[in-house]
Amino acid sequence: MDGFQAYGAGKAGGAFDPLTFVRQPQTVVRLICWLFSIVILGCVANEGYVNRPEEDEEFCIFNRNQYACSYAVAMGTLCFFCSTGFLALDVYFPQITGVKDRKKAVVADISVSGLWSFIWFVGFCFLANQWQASEEEDNPLNEGADAARAAIVFSFFSIFTWGGLTLLSLERLKRVSFEEEYNKLFSPPLA
Incomplete structure (x- = not known):
């Protein structure tokens, strides 16, 4: 069992190597998700609301539907915090020695990542639909149009x-499950 190291379990307790961490595909993609959430949040929070001189309050650039802007801001904020939390878990993951604990972390990652993929699909459809339904007379100067398109993209x-x-998390689950099976087969029996 000396040569077997399923996804860092053999190195558990070792020093953190930031260069190795940043080079992992999962870390790179998670940082991209984190960046996208900031872009979406910034676009809608900064330029997603406009007001006309004859009206007292601002309205959402997406077909005057406040729910569209609220959805984008809320999802951008939650996605930012979720990405940050799972980045922290990725840093801590090599330190987890128990196979069952590793498996729980990976299953949580799969569930959350799948859910966010679905939430962004719904968000994309909702924002694109509301942007398409927007009327030109609501925003004659086309204020915030680039920000709205950026949020949709x-x-x-x-x-x-x-x-x-x-x-990537499903692939990690396969490795953790393999480690669990390996440990069952080759662990010495307790006397």
């Missing part, structure tokens, strides 16, 4: 980045 990209994280 990055929500589309987020579907695939979170889907990619789901696939």
